[in-house]
Amino acid sequence: MEIVKKCEWCHKTFIGQMVTARFCSSKCCDQAYRYKRNQLTQLVYELSKAITPCEQSSVSNHHVLTNIEGAMRITGKAKPTIYANARKGIIPHYKRGNKLYFYEDELYQWIEGGRQNCYGINSEEMLKEIRQGIHHLPSSNR
Numbered sequence: 001m002e003i004v005k006k007c008e009w010c011h012k013t014f015i016g017q018m019v020t021a022r023f024c025s026s027k028c029c030d031q032a033y034r035y036k037r038n039q040l041t042q043l044v045y046e047l048s049k050a051i052t053p054c055e056q057s058s059v060s061n062h063h064v065l066t067n068i069e070g071a072m073r074i075t076g077k078a079k080p081t082i083y084a085n086a087r088k089g090i091i092p093h094y095k096r097g098n099k100l101y102f103y104e105d106e107l108y109q110w111i112e113g114g115r116q117n118c119y120g121i122n123s124e125e126m127l128k129e130i131r132q133g134i135h136h137l138p139s140s141n142r
């Protein structure tokens with residue numbers, strides 16, 4: 001069965017072998033595909049720029065060594081609780097002799113553990129946000 005179709009890329013009419021045929025040639029199909037992929041790449045790039053400040057503010061970047069008192073202050077937990085968690089390997093810590101050491105940023109990340117941060121967005125959610133963003137972004141914003 002032959003159907004007269006219009007190529008979606010070059011808009012020339014052609015005889016399609018299949019109902020699903022959308023392009024007159026594989027070259028047009030390829031170009032249309034590349035065009036769409038470039039558009040998508042651009043959108044993802046714009047989005048990645050938009051989420052960078054969020055990622056920076058959500059996690060403390062202070063890679064500072066602290067002791068048990070510092071861990072108590074940051075986590076708000078009692079000393080025995082922290083010792084117990086460290087022994088179980090739940091809380092990130094370093095042991096030297098019988099002293100425990102902690103990194104402040106690791107404690108903050110541990111507290112935030114389980115919470116989805118910016119990296120948790122999967123590509124489907126990203127595309128959904130892109131589509132919403134297109135409609136919601138006023139041009140005066142730039």
Ligand SMILES: [Zn+2]
Nearest residue numbers: 007010024028
């Ligand atoms: Zn074509």
